Amino acid sequence: xxxxxxxxxxxxxxxxxxxxxxxxxxxxxxxxxxxxxxxxxxxxxxxxxxxxxxxxxxxxxxxxxxxxxxxxxxxxxxxxxxxxxxxxxxxxxxxxxxxxxxxxxxxxxxxxxxxxxxxxxxxxxxxxxxxxxxxxxxxxxxxxxxxxxxxxxxxxxxxxxxxxxxxxxxxxxxxxxxxxxxxxxxxxxxxxxxxxxxxxxxxxxxxxxxxxxxxxxxxxxxxxxxxxxxxxxxxxxxxxxxxxxxxxxxxxxxxxxxxxxxxxxxxxxxxxxxxxxxxxxxxxxxxxxxxxxxxxxxxxxxxxxxxxxxxxxxxxxxxxxxxxxxxxxxxxxxxxxxxxxxxxxxxxxxxxxxxxxxxxxxxxxxxxxxxxxxxxxxxxxxxxxxxxxxxxxxxxxxxxxxxxxxxxxxxxxxxxxxxxxxxxxxx
Amino acid sequence: xxxxxxxxxxxxxxxxxxxxxxxxxxxxxxxxxxxxxxxxxxxxxxxxxxxxxxxxxxxxxxxxxxxxxxxxxxxxxxxxxxxxxxxxxxxxxxxxxxxxxxxxxxxxxxxxxxxxxxxxxxxxxxxxxxxxxxxxxxxxxxxxxxxxxxxxxxxxxxxxxxxxxxxxxxxxxxxxxxxxxxxxxxxxxxxxxxxxxxxxxxxxxxxxxxxxxxxxxxxxxxxxxxxxxxxxxxxxxxxxxxxxxxxxxxxxxxxxxxxxxxxxxxxxxxxxxxxxxxxxxxxxxxxxxxxxxxxxxxxxxxxxxxxxxxxxxxxxxxxxxxxxxxxxxxxxxxxxxxxxxxxxxxxxxxxxxxxxxxxxxxxxxxxxxxxxxxxxxxxxxxxxxxxxxxxxxxxxxxxxxxxxxxxxxxxxxxxxxxxxxxxxxxx
Numbered sequence: 106x107x108x109x110x111x112x113x114x115x116x117x118x119x120x121x122x123x124x125x126x127x128x129x130x131x132x133x134x135x136x137x138x139x140x141x142x143x144x145x146x147x148x149x150x151x152x153x154x155x156x157x158x159x160x161x162x163x164x165x166x167x168x169x170x171x172x173x174x175x176x177x178x179x180x181x182x183x184x185x186x187x188x189x190x191x192x193x194x195x196x197x198x199x200x201x202x203x204x205x206x207x208x209x210x211x212x213x214x215x216x217x218x219x220x221x222x223x224x225x226x227x228x229x230x231x232x233x234x235x236x237x238x239x240x241x242x243x244x245x246x247x248x249x250x251x252x253x254x255x256x257x258x259x260x261x262x263x264x265x266x267x268x269x270x271x272x273x274x275x276x277x278x279x280x281x282x283x284x285x286x287x288x289x290x291x292x293x294x295x296x297x298x299x300x301x302x303x304x305x306x307x308x309x310x311x312x313x314x315x316x317x318x319x320x321x322x323x324x325x326x327x328x329x330x331x332x333x334x335x336x337x338x339x340x341x342x343x344x345x346x347x348x349x350x351x352x353x354x355x356x357x358x359x360x361x362x363x364x365x366x367x368x369x370x371x372x373x374x375x376x377x378x379x380x381x382x383x384x385x386x387x388x389x390x391x392x393x394x395x396x397x398x399x400x401x402x403x404x405x406x407x408x409x410x411x412x413x414x415x416x417x418x419x420x421x422x423x424x425x426x427x428x429x430x431x432x433x434x435x436x437x438x439x440x441x442x443x444x445x446x447x448x449x450x451x452x453x454x455x456x457x458x459x460x461x462x463x464x465x466x467x468x469x470x471x472x473x474x475x476x477x478x479x480x481x482x483x484x485x486x487x488x489x490x491x492x493x494x495x496x497x498x499x500x501x502x503x504x505x506x507x508x509x510x511x512x513x514x515x516x517x518x519x520x521x522x523x524x525x526x527x528x529x530x531x532x
Numbered sequence: 533x534x535x536x537x538x539x540x541x542x543x544x545x546x547x548x549x550x551x552x553x554x555x556x557x558x559x560x561x562x563x564x565x566x567x568x569x570x571x572x573x574x575x576x577x578x579x580x581x582x583x584x585x586x587x588x589x590x591x592x593x594x595x596x597x598x599x600x601x602x603x604x605x606x607x608x609x610x611x612x613x614x615x616x617x618x619x620x621x622x623x624x625x626x627x628x629x630x631x632x633x634x635x636x637x638x639x640x641x642x643x644x645x646x647x648x649x650x651x652x653x654x655x656x657x658x659x660x661x662x663x664x665x666x667x668x669x670x671x672x673x674x675x676x677x678x679x680x681x682x683x684x685x686x687x688x689x690x691x692x693x694x695x696x697x698x699x700x701x702x703x704x705x706x707x708x709x710x711x712x713x714x715x716x717x718x719x720x721x722x723x724x725x726x727x728x729x730x731x732x733x734x735x736x737x738x739x740x741x742x743x744x745x746x747x748x749x750x751x752x753x754x755x756x757x758x759x760x761x762x763x764x765x766x767x768x769x770x771x772x773x774x775x776x777x778x779x780x781x782x783x784x785x786x787x788x789x790x791x792x793x794x795x796x797x798x799x800x801x802x803x804x805x806x807x808x809x810x811x812x813x814x815x816x817x818x819x820x821x822x823x824x825x826x827x828x829x830x831x832x833x834x835x836x837x838x839x840x841x842x843x844x845x846x847x848x849x850x851x852x853x854x855x856x857x858x859x860x861x862x863x864x865x866x867x868x869x870x871x872x873x874x875x876x877x878x879x880x881x882x883x884x885x886x887x888x889x890x891x892x893x894x895x896x897x898x899x900x901x902x903x904x905x906x907x908x909x910x911x912x913x914x915x916x917x918x919x920x921x922x923x924x925x926x927x928x929x930x931x932x933x934x935x936x937x938x939x940x941x942x943x944x945x946x947x948x949x950x951x952x953x954x955x956x957x958x959x
Contacts, residue, residue, distance in 0.1 A: 396818050
């Protein structure tokens with residue numbers, strides 16, 4: 106019965122501060138998802154007696170110990186031999202792993218360094234956990250200490266190798282060995298436009314205690330909501346679907362995706378699907394909207410151009426904003442962004458254009474237009490919209506939030522939804 | 533004598549995977565900087581018996597225990613009372629902290645919730661560590677266990693409050709109490725354009741063993757080099773200055789800043805200083821160059837406009853790239869980026885313009901121009917340059933590396949250095 110876990114993070118690169126340990130965070134999240142209680146994370150450098158201390162301490166505290174790091178080919182990689190020493194077993198070379206390693210090196214046409222063979226040595230009695238993306242496989246083995254059996258799970262430290270091994274091998278294994286016949290069915294909702302507390306409140310009324318575990322996770326500027334239902338497989342999935350339907354009904358205005366997806370992915374997918382061509386005119390966001398959209402492969406299928414007109418002259422020359430508008434209302438005004446969006450759309454020949462202008466700070470604020478004043482406009486053949494927002498935060502937050510609101514407008518436009526319901530920060 | 537440390541990270545938000553523990557990384561780095569050996573990091577949630585276990589374990593292992601988190605006003609915040617219980621002392625209210633808290637709330641015109649007073653309670657015998665940016669002060673206290681004295685240092689978990697407390701109070705205190713009269717003098721060099729191993733090699737020959745500790749830290753795409761000299765204050769600083777001079781002489785081509793500074797800050801500073809006006813024409817970088825430059829306050833003083841011409845039509849219409857050029861050489865060619873840079877400079881009326889075009893992938897590569905082919909051009913009245921690079925990596929790496937090379941060209945241009953020596957990845 107696996108109820109309690111300890112995570113072991115090892116490596117001098119972590120204890121010297123060179124690298125942030127994101128593995129422990131990823132593993133903590135996965136364990137929380139399948140309902141295993143994380144007792145502690147122990148982090149030590151590549152020092153034999155500290156590694157041994159950490160393993161012994163972890164084994165004494167938990168039903169499962171998951172370790173990352175220390176299984177590479179170098180002399181600093183001490184995890185496998187430490188585990189074997191504690192278990193009192195010898196190392197055995199695994200021929201399947203050797204063959205696989207040789208094939209990997211053959212594919213890239215390079216001779217295999219002999220010290221790589223070390224990575225095919227496992228403590229006697231261990232089960233190999235295959236690593237599809239690297240040369241160091243992991244392993245699992247049981248260990249009996251004072252009548253209590255712990256499971257040791259050893260994974261590499263490289264996140265892109267470790268994560269699929271966790272996802273494809275360890276999580277299913279843990280699910281199966283939790284000692285119950287229940288599973289955890291999980292659904293993630295990506296939202297934008299509601300505060301964390303408003304979202305919490307909206308959902309609280311929908312889900313009765315015991316029906317599901319509700320988790321909120323804010324990664325500014327979007328907030329994801331995670332529903333976890335425990336039960337027998339078919340039942341848990343049916344229940345989850347029912348709850349998901351309730352959630353969709355309640356927060357549909359603010360729900361932009363289910364599963365792992367960013368706002369820019371959603372916008373890109375919609376624009377390709379609807380065969381819409383996009384033009385952007387940015388001022389305060391300085392290129393961030395274009396940057397975010399072009400981070401997603403395939404953006405050249407719908408994005409024609411993004412004119413970052415930082416100076417007033419550029420707004421006039423490149424977008425045709427009238428000097429009278431700039432004089433009378435200023436560059437940060439709904440009047441100006443409307444002309445920016447209209448000018449961008451016509452000059453670039455797009456179906457729709459979005460424009461931003463604002464005061465990102467820390468300087469440049471006035472009593473009428475304090476730092477955080479942001480105007481956004483959308484222009485298309487049918488729909489035209491503009492709005493002034495008062496945002497709060499640092500320069501990068503204001504840029505990021507503005508880009509998010511602009512992307513959300515584009516999403517709403519593509520879906521035929523009303524524009525402008527997405528505001529967290531109203532005038 | 534403080535030689536060995538343990539870091540304690542506490543909080544359910546960490547053990548549940550909601551938040552990545554960046555505090556431990558920051559503290560590890562600081563400890564490495566002043567030569568204190570980090571034995572382990574222990575991470576536990578807000579569970580009384582686990583907190584108590586972590587504290588007892590840490591105290592037994594180290595001369596100093598630094599903890600973050602668990603000193604806020606809520607019932608989950610258990611650190612202070614746990615420490616007092618272990619020390620066997622009672623909590624005492626600190627009137628100075630109470631007064632300060634009341635003043636903070638008065639400033640923002642809000643009544644102080646009564647549970648905030650909890651944050652002014654400290655174990656008897658503790659010394660208060662002031663928190664200038666929040667309501668929870670930290671504290672330090674010695675604890676004697678089995679004849680061995682440990683120092684306990686308790687800090688808040690909010691990074692922006694914790695870091696200045698560490699910097700201004702804890703680091704000097706640790707320096708003073710290391711039990712030697714030596715200090716660590718530190719200099720950081722920011723480089724771009726050399727690989728980690730090339731930089732390592734270049735510096736290895738300059739610095740004799742024992743003269744200084746050399747640390748490399750790659751945060752793609754820049755690599756920083758840290759020199760640490762231990763010695764009596766005046767002597768260490770003199771020695772550091774001498775070594776810094778050697779380093780400068782050797783890597784001047786690739787050294788873009790000393791201390792904490794980003795490439796975009798350096799470019800911005802130079803352009804303002806030299807009164808240069810900038811225009812940008814981006815294709816594959818999609819707005820990233822503009823985004824990076826506008827992240828730094830004051831960018832409106834030199835950046836006129838950034839034209840992200842993603843489609844060929846936009847390159848022709850907005851920048852005047854000739855259709856013959858696009859047909860004959862393609863959009864990803866030195867010919868095309870030269871016309872983009874020239875067009876941008878003239879149409880926007882800038883002193884200098886930089887242009888990028890490339891294949892960021894994962895699709896769009898051809899045998900002649902595989903994914904990672906990137907062309908960059910700079911245009912000004914005097915200097916004109918263009919170059920084709922072959923980069924490797926994912927879409928976001930290629931975008932980021934291209935933006936970095938482009939910014940480095942602008943830096944070199946502003947300084948009158950030769951363009952194009954910065955390439956990590958040549959054709």
